[in-house]
Amino acid sequence: MDDEAEKLRAAFGGDSSDGEDGAEQAIGDSTVWERVEEINGLWLCRNFLPVAHQSDLLSAILNEGWFVEESINQAMRFGDLPSWAIEVSDLIRETVESVDLRVLPADLLWREPLFDQLIVNLYQPGEGICAHVDLLRFEDGIAIVSLESPCVMRFTPAEKEEEEYVDVLLSPGSLILMSGEARYQWKHEINRKQNGFQVWEGEQIDQKRRISITLRKLCQA
Ligand SMILES: O=C(O)CCC(=O)C(=O)O
């Protein structure tokens, strides 16, 4: 693990070449967390899941049989989550705990359970999700894990009219955590309407299927 952390430090740490959105960085046992500086409460961990874990997770999701019909592109679970989702949730807690920075406020990180609601979204090329703030019936502290094709998630202020936006690249195996302002005062969206619409650092993104796992906690009634 130490070697791994060292390599990641060399790859991500302290070098302006990587700094399109990373202000502060926190390094855990093997993960690197970047704070999206324009948006309080938005953190990105690009290397949350190693490649082998990504394929295991993808198989577990596809084995659920939720997406056998082409017309179905979303599955939701409340309460008892599948074991693979509990593992992801445990891993989120573990990796957040391993970093020094406040990636998630302690009251959220240590609530029980951390998450009790799951959405798995499957996006075909060209599909996205309109700008929204997640419903208020969910507590603060939302996690999104990305698998397969990368995409750009755009954040825009929920209240202001100005055309301000912040783009974040969600690569396979990455995790974003939204809390506070990021969760309540910014909308998020994925616009993939036209082929080649999504561009990151001047390059078009190769848009294939993308699967995302969103974990949230319902507010107590
Ligand atoms: O698929 C994603 O990455 C985002 C999903 C999302 O924002 C939601 O389900 O509320």
Ligand SMILES: [Fe+2]
């Ligand atoms: Fe959302």
